[in-house]
Amino acid sequence: MKDEFDWIKSITPQHSFQKELVAGIGDDAALWSVNEHMDQVVCVDTMVEGVHFTRDTLSSYQVGFKALAVNISDVAAMGGIPQFYLVSIAISPDWNEEELKEIYEGMNELAKTHKMDLIGGDTVSTKGPLVLTVTVIGKVEKGRKLLRSYAKPDDIVFLTGTTGESAAGLDLLLLKTRHAVFTDNEKKWIHQHQMPIPHIEQGRILANSGYRISLNDVSDGIASELNEIAESSNVTIHIQRDKLPVSSSFAELQENGRLTHQLYGGEDYVLVGTASIEDFVKLTEAFQQHSLSLYEIGKVGEAGKTAVYLHKKNEEPELLAKKGFNHFRER
Numbered sequence: 001m002k003d004e005f006d007w008i009k010s011i012t013p014q015h016s017f018q019k020e021l022v023a024g025i026g027d028d029a030a031l032w033s034v035n036e037h038m039d040q041v042v043c044v045d046t047m048v049e050g051v052h053f054t055r056d057t058l059s060s061y062q063v064g065f066k067a068l069a070v071n072i073s074d075v076a077a078m079g080g081i082p083q084f085y086l087v088s089i090a091i092s093p094d095w096n097e098e099e100l101k102e103i104y105e106g107m108n109e110l111a112k113t114h115k116m117d118l119i120g121g122d123t124v125s126t127k128g129p130l131v132l133t134v135t136v137i138g139k140v141e142k143g144r145k146l147l148r149s150y151a152k153p154d155d156i157v158f159l160t161g162t163t164g165e166s167a168a169g170l171d172l173l174l175l176k177t178r179h180a181v182f183t184d185n186e187k188k189w190i191h192q193h194q195m196p197i198p199h200i201e202q203g204r205i206l207a208n209s210g211y212r213i214s215l216n217d218v219s220d221g222i223a224s225e226l227n228e229i230a231e232s233s234n235v236t237i238h239i240q241r242d243k244l245p246v247s248s249s250f251a252e253l254q255e256n257g258r259l260t261h262q263l264y265g266g267e268d269y270v271l272v273g274t275a276s277i278e279d280f281v282k283l284t285e286a287f288q289q290h291s292l293s294l295y296e297i298g299k300v301g302e303a304g305k306t307a308v309y310l311h312k313k314n315e316e317p318e319l320l321a322k323k324g325f326n327h328f329r330e331r
Contacts, residue, residue, distance in 0.1 A: 020032045020033045020034070022039055022145070023145065023147060027077075027078065027147055027148055027232075028043060028073075028074040028075075028077035028078055028148075028215075028216060028217055029041045029042060029043035029074045029075060029077070029078045029080070029138075030042050030043070031078065031140070031145055033142070034139075036142065037141065037142055038139045038140065038141060038142060039139065039140050039141075039142055039145060040137065040138075040139055041075050041078050041080040041136075041137065041138040041139060041140055042135065042136070042137050042138075043071050043074035043075060043135070043136055044071070044133060044134065044135040044136075045067070045070050045071050045074070045133070045134060046131060046132065046133040046134075047063065047066070047067045047070075047131075047132045047133075048129060048130075048131050048132075049092075049129035049130040049131070050129045053066075056173065056174075056177040056178060056179075057170065057173040057174065057177070057178060057193075057194075058178070058194055059102070059178070059194075060099040060100070060102035060103050060106070061102045061103070061105055061106040061109075062106060062194045062195055063103050063106065063132065064102065064103035064104055064105065064106025064107040064108075064132075065106035065107065065109060065110050065194075065195050066106075066194065066195065066196065067103075067106075067107065067132050067134045068085060068106075068107040068110050068111060068116075068134055068136070069110055069195070069196050069197070069198050069269065070134075070196070070198075070219065070267075070269065071085065071134050071135070071136035072110070072114060072116075072136060072198040072200060073196070073198040073199070073217040073219065073269040074136070074217060075136055075138040075198075075200070075203075076198050076199050076200045076202065076203035076217060076271060077146065077203060077215050077216055077217040077271060078138075078140055078145055078146055078147075078203070078207075078215070079140050079144055079145060079146040079203045079204065079206055079207025079208075079213075079215070080138040080139060080140035080203065080207070081138050081139055081140065081200075081204070082114050082116050082136050082137075082138040082200065083116060083117070083137055083138050083139060084116060084117050084118075084119045084136070084137040084138075085107070085111065085116055085117075085118055085119070085134055085135065085136045085137070086118070086119060086120045086121045086134070086135040086137075087104075087107065087118065087121035087122075087132070087133070087134055087135075088121050088122040088123075088124075088132075088133040088134075088135075089103075089121070089122070089123055089124075089130070089131070089132050089133070090124050090125070090126040090128075090130065090131040090132075091123065091124070091125055091126065091130060092125075092126050092127065092128060092129055092130050093125075093127075095130055103132065107134070114200065116136075140207060141207065141208075143210075144207040144208070144210065145207075146203070146206055146207060146213045146214065146215035146273065147214060147215075147232070148214055148215070148216060148228055148229045148231075148232035148233065149214065149232040149233050150212050150213060150214035150215075150233065150274070151214040151229050151230070151232075151233035151235050151237070151273075151274040151300050152212070152233070152235070152274075152276070152300060152303070153235060153300055153301060153302055153303050154276070154277065154299065154300060155214075155274035155275055155276055155277075155280075155299065155300040156274065156275055156276070156277055156280040156296050156298075156299060156300075157226070157237060157238075157239055157272070157273075157274050157296070157297050157298040157299060157300060158272070158273060158274070158275065158280065158283075158294055158295060158296055158297060159218075159222075159244075159245060159270055159271070159272050159294075159295045159297055160199050160202040160270045160271040160272075160287075160292070160293065160294060160295075161199065161245075161268065161270030161271075161293060161295075162245045162246060162247040162250065162268075162270070163218055163221075163222055163244075163245075163261075163262045163265065163268040163270060164246075164250055164258060164259075164261035164262035164265050164268070165188065165189040165192040165193075165247060165249070165250055165261075165268070166189070166192045166193040166196065166265060166266070166267040166268050166269075167193075167261040167264075167265025167266065167267065168189040168250070168253065168258075168261050168265070169186070169189035169190035169191070169192055169193035169194070170193050170265075170267070172186055172189065172190060173190060173193065178190070178194075184249075185249040185250075185252060188247075188249045189249065189250070192268070193267060196267065196268070196269040197269070198217075198269055199217070199269065199270055199271050201290065201292065202270075202271055202287070202292055202294075203215070203271060205283070205286050205287060205290065205292070206271075206273070206275075206283065209279065209282070209283060209286065211275055211276070211279040211282075211283070212275070212276065212279070213273055213274065213275045213279070214229050214232075214233060214273050214274045215271055215272070215273035216228055216229055216271070216272050216273065217269055217270070217271055217272075218266065218268040218269060218270050218271070218272055219266055219267060219268075219269065220266040221263055221264040221265055221266040221323075222239070222244075222262060222263050222264075222272060223263045223264055223308060223320040223321065223322065223323065224264070224266070224322050224323065225272050226239070226272060226308045226320070227306075227308050227320070227321075227322035228322070229272075229273070229274065230306045230307060230308050231306050233274075233300075233303075234303060234304060234305075234306060235300050235301065235302065235303050235304075235305075235306070236300070236301035236302050236305050236306065236307045236308070236309065237274075237298065237299075237300055237301065237307070237308045237309070238298050238299055238300075238301050238308075238309045238311055238317070239297045239298030239308070239309070239310055239311070239320075240297060240298050240310075240311050241259065241310055241311065241312045241313075242312075242313065243295070243296060243297045243298065244259070244262055244295075244297055245293070245295045245297075246258065246262075263310070263320065264323060274300055280296065298311075307319060308320040
């Protein structure tokens with residue numbers, strides 16, 4: 001197997017049996033109708049020791065925190081409210097009971113923030129590395145879902161936060177381990193990688209607006225996420241290099257390296273999406289009222305052609321490939 005996304009396409013059902021299904025494979029989470037007012041949201045993610053983390057990059061507590069955070073982020077990308085979670089854990093002999101309790105403490109800490117209940121799961125042993133799978137269940141008001149297929153020509157492309165810091169933090173952790181001494185800025189990048197904060201509040205503002213909004217969370221990098229929106233909506237997307245937001249701590253990196261992290265690094269768990277020009281103006285005001293950031297980074301181009309382009313001053317547009325993190329290409 002060479003490509004994670006091609007594999008997913010190959011196993012995607014061509015029809016569904018259940019009339020309650022609203023959205024299945026192809027978005028950040030699945031949706032099905034539960035009553036006349038709400039749709040159920042469900043998503044699942046797995047973290048594998050040696051692939052997504054090592055003991056040198058994350059503490060036990062951070063493993064748990066992040067495992068739940070990445071799932072909550074998928075609910076945020078649907079405009080939803082997280083409610084419940086289930087945990088399946090495959091435990092290898094080199095993890096002791098105290099470390100395992102710390103994993104659950106990390107999840108519990110984030111769950112308390114969002115008033116989520118742990119309602120079940122599965123515990124098994126394995127001879128291989130530790131494997132942690134979390135399923136999150138939530139809800140979103142009927143008609144308020146935010147799908148990748150909602151982008152249209154002339155929409156504004158936006159971000160709800162900065163990107164790239166997590167990838168830079170991971171580079172430092174892989175180079176020095178989490179036990180090393182870091183500068184204040186480096187600590188910020190590392191923290192963004194180890195304990196990302198899902199943008200639930202931002203997703204709720206977008207959903208409650210009632211506007212037509214396409215949305216993705218940035219798990220695999222801006223380039224990959226925007227390609228998914230472009231493919232689902234059958235449009236081209238154009239982003240401007242000089243409009244990509246850069247945090248004050250991140251400005252010290254050399255520009256080319258910084259841009260690579262911003263576009264392809266991933267694990268930022270901010271939201272990227274599109275909205276009409278008129279609606280974006282109103283959304284900006286709503287975000288300001290909540291002291292939250294909303295950045296315009298480009299526009300949606302023509303329909304009928306799928307591509308994402310990066311525009312730089314005095315240069316030809318650069319085609320951005322869908323080359324964020326891909327499990328099978330990274331082997």
